[in-house]
Amino acid sequence: MIPVADGRILMSDGAGEIAAVGQGVESLRPGDAVVSTFYPAWLLGEAEAGSTRIKPGETVDGYGAELVAVPETWVTRLPAGYSFQEAATLTCAGLTAWRGVVTEGRVKPGDHVLVQGTGGVSIFALQFAKAAGATVIATSSSPEKLEKLRALGADHVINYRETPEWGRAARDLTGGRGVDIVVEVGGPGTLAQSISACRVSGRISLIGALTGARGDVPTALIFLKQLEIKGVAVGSRTDQLAMIQGIDAAGIKPVIDSVYPLEDLAEAYRYQEAHRHFGKICIEL
Ligand SMILES: NC(=O)c1ccc[n+]([C@@H]2O[C@H](COP(=O)([O-])OP(=O)(O)OC[C@H]3O[C@@H](n4cnc5c(N)ncnc54)[C@H](OP(=O)(O)O)[C@@H]3O)[C@@H](O)[C@H]2O)c1
Structure with a gap:
């Protein structure tokens, strides 16, 4: 378990729809479907000292919320045909496995x-x-x-x-x-x-x-x-885009064990700790 500051909004992995964009944002439009990146400061290349400094859900607020405000590089597109729940499984577990098996x-x-x-x-x-x-x-x-x-x-x-x-x-x-x-x-x-x-x-x-x-x-x-x-510590935004391309080509879908409503977040964590699950546990908002 990693200790976090009191009041921190949890969850490193999230997917959803763009509600609105700020001035100067060109790559995203309202209505676009996006999935978060685990280390938003790590855009490409080898990890450096600062690459893993920003961690949503840990060093900054995460995705256990209905609305979040993030820079446009903190998210990427989803694989084709993915629901938000399916996409949210990729940010940490998916990308770590991708790097462990494919990249490294x-x-x-x-x-x-x-x-x-x-x-x-x-x-x-x-x-x-x-x-x-x-x-x-x-x-x-x-x-x-x-x-x-x-x-x-x-x-x-x-x-x-x-x-x-x-x-x-x-x-x-x-x-x-x-x-x-x-x-x-x-x-x-x-x-x-x-x-x-x-x-x-x-x-x-x-x-x-x-x-x-x-x-x-x-x-x-x-x-x-x-x-x-x-x-291997998760991966960069560029690794995430490579994984999504690979998933599209191979037609892989994640294995989701169960889905909990946000108000049962603590119960979802307890279920994971008990190691009864097979694959991923998702939270629905
Ligand atoms: N480095 C990174 O970037 C990164 C990213 C994600 C996760 N992690 C770490 O990687 C680990 C796995 O993460 P996860 O999210 O996949 O965890 P998880 O979903 O909680 O995996 C739990 C499962 O691991 C298996 N397990 C437990 N003890 C084991 C043992 N002694 N030998 C073999 N399997 C064992 C059990 O499988 P069975 O019930 O089938 O026995 C258990 O159900 C955790 O330590 C996590 O913190 C690291």
Whole structure:
């Protein structure tokens, strides 16, 4: 949990209709459908010290409101045919998965990609990896969710509770070679297994810390296997536009678990904390 100032309007991810534009705004008109960007100060290129300074919902007010006033570069267009709820799933989870699999993961057809659990980031990662022609190995703690992962296109599934050495199990599923890319959302409690799952010269997109902020890392294995471990924090506006183009081409739709009214926002957060969801939870205004 990230502490925020008292009275801060929450929610980093939002989509809606332009109600009015200010003087000099040329790229948007009233009635246009738009989706927010996660780091509005990061327009393009590599992240720099100031790129991630502005975070709606955290360092400035977010999108848990009926009307918001933002500069025109803080939003982009939606993928074709997307509802506002569907679009709002992209700002954080979608773009993080896109960078983890596509931009930094450099996925290509025939690669093996490992995704962990059934949260928003991992489900998008599965979808992007499948769209790129990869073989996907997906883990979950629940047999019902493993079935859903298969239905969504996962080629192999592993129950990480029943198989604590799931890194080895994933490697075995690749004929012993190891996976090309891991989308790491677990953090210290899963990183050792992810390193074990990787092929020599494999890549780990380090995204989450669901198991805590620090822990033991098998450092020698990282250089012996010559792994690339890349920290990924969402992405730039340009990354978001590239993702939207990719989504349009592949026809991907997000997996929405449930939708809560704004007045039940706290209940929605509690539901996410309980890890009962599969994919994204949305708020309707
Ligand atoms: N770096 C970034 O830019 C960025 C962006 C977005 C999110 N994140 C971080 O990435 C992580 C995932 O985010 P999210 O929004 O996808 O979370 P989420 O929707 O809350 O995902 C929760 C799911 O993760 C799975 N999980 C929990 N512990 C696990 C473990 N030990 N091994 C494997 N899977 C485990 C569970 O899946 P099952 O129920 O199927 O077991 C759980 O349902 C969080 O730490 C989040 O803070 C980082």
